Amino acid sequence: MSAMMFDCPACGGEAWSTAGEGTSLIHFACRDCGRESAALAYPAWVESGPRPAAYRAIVDVPAQPQQASKLRLRLARAFAKLPGFCLADLERQAVAGLSVWDLGRYYAASDYSDGTQAQAEQAAAQAGATLRFVLEK
Ligand SMILES: [Zn+2]
Structure with a gap:
């Protein structure tokens, strides 16, 4: 099995695909720091065209620690399968x-x-949270 290689977003080391090859969502894990993440892969022909707008999904955290930790659990569950979401990132x-x-x-x-913004909105609604999308430059 040939694995695809990525640059680890955390340490810049070599990260190898662990699942999802051949689909638009590839999971990968870093050999150096062990970080697991997911990346959206676009077909080669798309690379040359205009990219769809990319947004960061931002959520406000309740001031109450107990509510914040409940929200974190709900978000972790609702976002688990979404491309772009990294549980370790949220925990951090x-x-x-x-x-x-x-x-x-x-x-x-x-x-x-179809993009993934609508999926994120749906997941946030499931978790009872409201997202703000900030355009990524
Ligand atoms: Zn790494």
Whole structure:
């Protein structure tokens, strides 16, 4: 089996695909730091065309620690299967006590893709949270 290789977003090391090859969502794990993540892969012909707009999905964190941890659990469950979401990332932000959480990168719908922004909105609604989408430059 030939594995695809990625640059680890955390340490820049070599990350290898673990699942989802041949689909538009590839999971990969870093050999150096062990970080697992997911990436949206586009067909080669799309690379040359305009990319759909990319957004960071931001959610406000309740000031009450108990409510914040409940929200984190609901978000972790609702976002589990979404491309762009990384559970370790959310845990790290929660531990750091941030007042907003960044739930990953999502794409607007375009001519050749339904995008993932709507999926993120749906997942947030399931978790009882409201997302803000911040355009990624
Ligand atoms: Zn790494």
